[in-house]
Amino acid sequence: KAGVTQTPRYLIKTRGQQVTLSCSPISGHRSVSWYQQTPGQGLQFLFEYFSETQRNKGNFPGRFSGRQFSNSRSEMNVSTLELGDSALYLCASSLVAGGNQPQHFGDGTRLSIL
């Protein structure tokens, strides 16, 4: 069974631009979560989607948005990029939202803002 796939692996953007990251969960998984990982900050939760509905949202500005499609694939969009948005963005999927279901992570997208 294929794992969580994130595209692209690397991305370089400049301030003010916008970016869209993609995540394909493990087949059959309906929950997708997004995290921002920076050195010293660990993983900061962005949002979680389940059955095309946003179930949880972290403490990030409205420039960060996401959506989930009927096939459970998810996209994350960041508008008006800032230098501080440089980070590794991780996507994780699980069978359902909540409970003791572990999350399965992708390799991440490394976003660099110049």
Added chain:
Amino acid sequence: AQTVTQSQPEMSVQEAETVTLSCTYDTSESDYYLFWYKQPPSRQMILVIRQEAYKQQNATENRFSVNFQKAAKSFSLKISDSQLGDAAMYFCAYRSANTGNQFYFGTGTSLTVIP
């Protein structure tokens, strides 16, 4: 909001020795789940072990075991017979048993295994 604290940013262990990584969490809930994840230098995060708060018995997965102290809100990870492949960043995570609650991660502990 729940918080997860990993007070050891870096740890090192000799190959074949035992090391314990610390994790504490803050919650007012009684039913929740705890996880340890490992992130090797290749970046992909993988689950190491998980513990349900309602279970008194500590979880064990081969060389990995936890010491779960519910009253103290402590969830440490013990790695026995450390191997070079254990070198990685380790993250402790908390999730409420209430449906839909998010994961809360600690800031991680970087483990170095010395040959």
